[in-house]
Amino acid sequence: MAMTIVTIAEALGLSKSTVSRALSGKGRIGEATKRRVYDYIESHEPESELLKSPKAKRKTYNIGVAIPTFSDAIHLPFFQRCLLGACDFAQSVEYNVLVVGIDNDKIQPLERLIKDKKVDGIILTRALVDDRGIRFLKKKDIPYIVVGSVEDKDVYQIDSDNRSGSKELTSYLYMVGMKKVGLIGGHRNHQVTLDRYEGFLDGVKAAGKQVDDTIIYLDALTDIAIHQGVKQMIRKGADCIVCMDDYICSRVLKELREVEETQVAVATLYDTGDEVFDGTSVFSLRYDPNELGLEAAKLLFNLINNKPVNKRTKLGYEVILRKSNKKSRKEDNDEEKVPTWRRL
Amino acid sequence: MAMTIVTIAEALGLSKSTVSRALSGKGRIGEATKRRVYDYIESHEPESELLKSPKAKRKTYNIGVAIPTFSDAIHLPFFQRCLLGACDFAQSVEYNVLVVGIDNDKIQPLERLIKDKKVDGIILTRALVDDRGIRFLKKKDIPYIVVGSVEDKDVYQIDSDNRSGSKELTSYLYMVGMKKVGLIGGHRNHQVTLDRYEGFLDGVKAAGKQVDDTIIYLDALTDIAIHQGVKQMIRKGADCIVCMDDYICSRVLKELREVEETQVAVATLYDTGDEVFDGTSVFSLRYDPNELGLEAAKLLFNLINNKPVNKRTKLGYEVILRKSNKKSRKEDNDEEKVPTWRRL
DNA sequence: GTGAAAGCGCTAACAA
């Protein structure tokens, strides 16, 4: 038979209301008494529901992960991997993960998750410049973590160090002899686009070059736009094209192959290690989306459980020259990080 | 203020104990009295917790979706899209989706989901030949749907019509003049692999050809294996290579490009429309993973709510000749389904 | 079948 508040009161020589207060935390209650009550329950029936405070009872042991539903997102394994990383951590602390698909103009699924009190906290896997999801969560009394970078200092956030990475790779490109570097990127409404853009400019300056020597082409949202961007860069004499992500990179490679242009080098500022390059030699910044999701879940877990959490977390990256597969197969696919580079 | 058992008793001129019995069903209670009580609540506060039987109270309005965590799965946007399809339907009926990442040798996350009673039902997004997830669920008293095909007739399942599709595409390849067709596929432990294999053989027979005229290479689990498979097929004089999925297809195209082999046609038995082919002309069976996830969620919803559900559901496909992008861009990316085909 | 009354497990108000 399960313990009740009365059996405890009798066993400890207290009144049932004192025990009630000890457990609920409400009202005035002595620290020593509280200890006695908790110790008694823990030693006699550690599984007891009584140990769970009314607040704890309302805990769901679920976290919510919001992933974008539309367009470019579907091409990138980033979100899937981020989600699985979060699942991985959640599993380790016996939490579960609820997913919702949202877009900036459609956040109802997120709203419903909060309204129905289905989760103890939320992870947003993408940050937009003016993000309705973040605006909504700020108003609610629920912990949340944003994967990505936002200006707002009040928002707990975790991100790959896009700016530093982009700077490092860009200046590296000049080091190995590039003369005219082009940058092609996506939506300016995505914070990452801006971060990588800034990092790119940092790199150009660090290499002692002029921004005038570069060709910048943003808002390349469609394949047509990428096609035009590449055409423009070739016309203007770029010897290297820096792509902001895997997807753009795969399209750029395709464009170059189609026009049989083999004298232009390619780099990507976001390489998740999913082989979308068909083995072509590409400079890249290698990030791990799984880790991002896992760390985000860890931060959220700490936030939920009132442990100290930094407002901003940055994860690292690797600078990689991916060798052509023909070569790397012979050498058992190991990666080479020395600053040599061969034309395609 | 929420209705209580007492307010109802007063309103209906009954004692609170009678109302209690009417709602709990326990003890002796008149059918007419029961009706009166239920009718009163339904008309005054249909949302009331009192209407929910102890069993109904345990409903979570969550469904669980299990996606694979490892290896090949990460390359395929299939599972992400399937998941989003399920989210989409869930949202429309005010359910939520819990994700777990599982593998055949690691189904703890799934077990925990059931043990903790976090969900009213489960969708498995992949069927293995001897699937521990399915074996586990069969023992539990919880509705579940398998996306994929399983032999077991007791299992509710939904799948793309892999066999018919594979048959149709294969026989079509012979129709347009292929002489020696190779098949390259993944793990024999995956039911889809077997289905496509059978469909391929059906197609060969339907075209009046001998299986001896084909080259079959299964268990191509690694890039190295694919490399060897392709090499072997070229050596044996294949004029067309049929790939079992998008990923294998992209690797095969890469291999062919590397050896500058332009006389071998390529087809894929699973094309999700995510552009992994770099615009190369490929025969394909086009499926929609979002729809699969959405329909699976719909079936599960019906199962949970005791509506009639077919044990087996098959979704359709399109047979497509994807044109080279160079050409399709000019023609605004429309797809061509006439039986013409150009060598790369 | 129904109702009165007692009881259970908890919270809340208030006195000390």
Add this chain to the structure above:
DNA sequence: TTGTTAGCGCTTTCAC
């Protein structure tokens, strides 16, 4: 800080 007491919402027992 603790105990007393009242009360809430519900179930169960028992008499009719």
